[in-house]
Amino acid sequence: MPRRLAYKGGCRLTKRTPALDIIENAALQTQEELGYPEELLVTSINDSSHGTHSKHWRELAEDYRTKGPAKNDMGSTAKKQKFRKRFEENCGARFRVILEAIGTPNEHLHAQLKKGLEAYP
Numbered sequence: 001m002p003r004r005l006a007y008k009g010g011c012r013l014t015k016r017t018p019a020l021d022i023i024e025n026a027a028l029q030t031q032e033e034l035g036y037p038e039e040l041l042v043t044s045i046n047d048s049s050h051g052t053h054s055k056h057w058r059e060l061a062e063d064y065r066t067k068g069p070a071k072n073d074m075g076s077t078a079k080k081q082k083f084r085k086r087f088e089e090n091c092g093a094r095f096r097v098i099l100e101a102i103g104t105p106n107e108h109l110h111a112q113l114k115k116g117l118e119a120y121p
């Protein structure tokens with residue numbers, strides 16, 4: 001399966017940090033290994049509504065769509081959890097990936113530099 005990654009309209013960033021390189025490359029590697037989804041969709045970087053101290057505001061976190069449209073859908077909850085686990089492994093020990101808001105319209109994968117780490121590398 002060819003590696004494909006797209007950005008949702010309104011997805012904003014001011015700089016592409018090394019941390020985002022790690023996250024995006026790990027997401028693409030996971031897509032290649034597992035064979036889904038057809039296209040990774042980054043839904044948020046430095047935009048939308050995140051907590052005051054969120055890593056999103058410093059380009060150290062990204063959100064990924066887990067649900068439809070079909071090309072972005074990761075499938076069953078088990079497949080989403082499998083993707084989450086492998087994605088986190090591919091990011092390396094300094095990163096964390098969480099499946100947030102499971103079963104809600106806001107469900108997504110959140111990938112970030114671990115809490116307590118303020119910069120990467």
Ligand SMILES: [Zn+2]
Nearest residue numbers: 061062063110
């Ligand atoms: Zn997030």
